[in-house]
Amino acid sequence: MAFTWNFIASDAEGWDSVPSLDLLPTNRPIEALGLSLSEGSPFFSFYPDEGVRPFAEETLDGVMIGWEDGPFSAYCQIPKSVGTICLSTDKNLVVPPLAGVWEAPVVKFRPTYTDGQSPFMQEYSELDRGRLKAFALTDIHGTPVVSVVLSPGERLIWRRRVFLTEGQGGVVVYLAGLQKTVEGRNYQAMFYVPETCSPIMLAGRFRKYHPIFYAIQPIPGEY
Amino acid sequence: MAATVTIRRWTGASGSPTKSDITSTTNRASTSDTNAPGTNNPIPIPASGTKYSFWVSTRLSVDATPSGTINNIKWYSDGGNGFGTGVTCKTGFSTSYVQATGTTGDTGNILNNTNHTGLLDMIAGTVRHNATGHSGNIYTLDTFHFTSSHTADLQGTMSNPSTGDLGDFVVYQMEVTTTASPGTTPSETFTFKYDET
Numbered sequence: 114m115a116f117t118w119n120f121i122a123s124d125a126e127g128w129d130s131v132p133s134l135d136l137l138p139t140n141r142p143i144e145a146l147g148l149s150l151s152e153g154s155p156f157f158s159f160y161p162d163e164g165v166r167p168f169a170e171e172t173l174d175g176v177m178i179g180w181e182d183g184p185f186s187a188y189c190q191i192p193k194s195v196g197t198i199c200l201s202t203d204k205n206l207v208v209p210p211l212a213g214v215w216e217a218p219v220v221k222f223r224p225t226y227t228d229g230q231s232p233f234m235q236e237y238s239e240l241d242r243g244r245l246k247a248f249a250l251t252d253i254h255g256t257p258v259v260s261v262v263l264s265p266g267e268r269l270i271w272r273r274r275v276f277l278t279e280g281q282g283g284v285v286v287y288l289a290g291l292q293k294t295v296e297g298r299n300y301q302a303m304f305y306v307p308e309t310c311s312p313i314m315l316a317g318r319f320r321k322y323h324p325i326f327y328a329i330q331p332i333p334g335e336y
Numbered sequence: 337m338a339a340t341v342t343i344r345r346w347t348g349a350s351g352s353p354t355k356s357d358i359t360s361t362t363n364r365a366s367t368s369d370t371n372a373p374g375t376n377n378p379i380p381i382p383a384s385g386t387k388y389s390f391w392v393s394t395r396l397s398v399d400a401t402p403s404g405t406i407n408n409i410k411w412y413s414d415g416g417n418g419f420g421t422g423v424t425c426k427t428g429f430s431t432s433y434v435q436a437t438g439t440t441g442d443t444g445n446i447l448n449n450t451n452h453t454g455l456l457d458m459i460a461g462t463v464r465h466n467a468t469g470h471s472g473n474i475y476t477l478d479t480f481h482f483t484s485s486h487t488a489d490l491q492g493t494m495s496n497p498s499t500g501d502l503g504d505f506v507v508y509q510m511e512v513t514t515t516a517s518p519g520t521t522p523s524e525t526f527t528f529k530y531d532e533t
Contacts (some may be wrong), residue, residue, distance in 0.1 A: 234337070236403045237533040238496075271533065278527040279343055282360050287459070288531075324484035329531055330408040330493075 116176060118169075119147035119155045128154065134169055143167065147312070148176060148191060151221075155312050157191055158324065159199065162317040166185060177207065182296045182317060187302035189315055197249070198313060200302055201262040202293065209260035211324050215252040217286055217310040221259065222271060223249045226244075237271060245269060250306055259304045261290060267291045270303065272329055284308075286325060339532055340400035346393040346433050346505070348369040353433055355397065361522070365389035367444060369436045375520065377441050379512045389510035390436035390444035391452065396502045396528055398494055404533030407493040409503045413510075414525045415483035422516030423504070425479040425524070426443045427508040429488060432452035447509040449475045479508055484527070497522070503530075 119128045123142040130149070131137055137146075146167050147155025159178050161167045169178045172190070179188040188207040190199045197212035210225040224240055225231040225247040233255055234240065240248075248269050249257030263269060272288040290303030305314040305325055319328035329335075344355040347369050356371035366373035367380075369390050379389050398406065417424060426447055432454035437445030449455045455475040482488050492503025506526070 238404055273338060273532040274529065275341065276527055276529045277341060277343055277359060277396075278525050279358055279359060279363050280523070281525065283341075322485045325394060332407070332533060334403050 117149045118157070119145075119149055121147075122146040134171065137169075146178065157313050158315070160188070160316040162316065162320075165317065177204075178315070179204070180317060182300060183298070185293065185298075185300040187317070197257040197260050198304075199260045199262060200290065200304060200315065201264065202267065202291065202302065203262070203264050206262045207263065208261070209249065209257055210247050211249060211257050211260070213256040215256040215258045215310075217252065217253070217258075218308040219250045219258045219306050219310055221251045221255065222289070222306075223251050223255055225249070240269070242269065248289060249255050250287050250304070258310055259306055261291055261304070262290050263291055267293045268335060270301065270329060270335065274305075274325070288329070337403055339402035339406060340398055340474065341397055341406070341502075341530070342397050343528060344395055344397045344501070345371050346395065348435065350433050350435055353435070355395075356408065357397075358394070363392070365392050365508075366407075367442055368440045379510055380442065381512055381516045381518065382514055384514060387442070387512045388438065388444040388446055389512075391507050391509040393430075393433055393436070393505050393507050395433075395505045396492070396525075396530070397427045398499050398502050399500075401497045401499050402532050403496055405493060405495040406502065406530055406532045408438050408531040409490040409492050410487035410492055410529045411506050412482045412484050412487045412527055412529075413479050415480055417478075417480050418524055419510070419521040420517060422513045423521055424511045424513075425508055426476040426511065427479040427482065427488075427506060428455040428488065429458070429475040430456060430505040430507055431491070433492070433505060437481060444509060447476055447507060449473075454505075456504070476509075479524075479526075487529075488517065 120132045121144045123144050144161050147158035149155045165182050167180045175192040188204045190207045197209040199209040201207040227244045227246045251262040263276045274286045276284045285308045287306045292301050316326045320326045342357045342359045346353045348354045359402040366377040368377040434452045445451045448509045458474045494502050
């Protein structure tokens, strides 16, 4: 299955598309990079930090998108068909411990521990952060939609971000990602997944004035 | 399990307020201290000057406990005044509930820190609300100053096992001047957002 590459350049509004990576503009800052399976809005989109240019490459299994922000690097593997999207700061680990074909909506989360156990969990407070190897947002069957693979020194961030509008009810976006302190600076790489799973978004550091990608307020044990 | 959270409109005396769920119902401002006024007691178009609605007090309510913690509460409008010519809206924030006052059917009392003694100063003291670009003591701002990327950052946190009222009040008031047109205004969207673990 062939992807269509989409991008939002900083000097334009809305998505533009090109049929292959080679045709992405190199002389214009990219505000967002997306993937779609046909014409239309992307099913996955990446929003690089200001001044950070993403790189992408097609692999045997799909597409890898990544970025370098000073001493911090992150990689995201997107499978060719509908499957688990994985995030890691280690290029060699950007394969989910559990993977599969999922169905929207995303409803649960599921950790994978260093001993290989991967229990279904109800409460964030039940997580054993000391032996956490990976963390996934899953569909109702427990199949991971997105997976975050952690390396030593990285902390998991998970939130249920709720938008509650008078007269219209609520919309939920799940956050799952990692935080790492490198050379005294705080970096993040985060998935933002609507309940409907469309589109799955990826971004770097928290942004103070962004409608969705703004910072969390840490709770004890996070950082 | 995720918490059950609703938006509540507070009306009535401060000792025994009515807290109506407006999460999924149309919420209207009027010249009465009524939780669901419908089209009764509309705000008159003045011959001169300004007529005010009774102020509207809203706040989050946690009706079923979160599994973990709720925090990081923010509030914003859609950023554009769509009420029409001659109609504006002001918003302030408060840690306490003060019943709306005025002359029913005519005008509310203006929303300021004299009539609503609980209003927070957005500049002095603890800067809890984003009033960038403004100076002096500010108790209310144009509602549409607050947008999804320029939110009011509210205080409030709740952890398991707890239920009840949560966070600062958002208090807003419609203002109608001589250039307004008769009839029901278009609707606007006001949104709370929060994080939950």
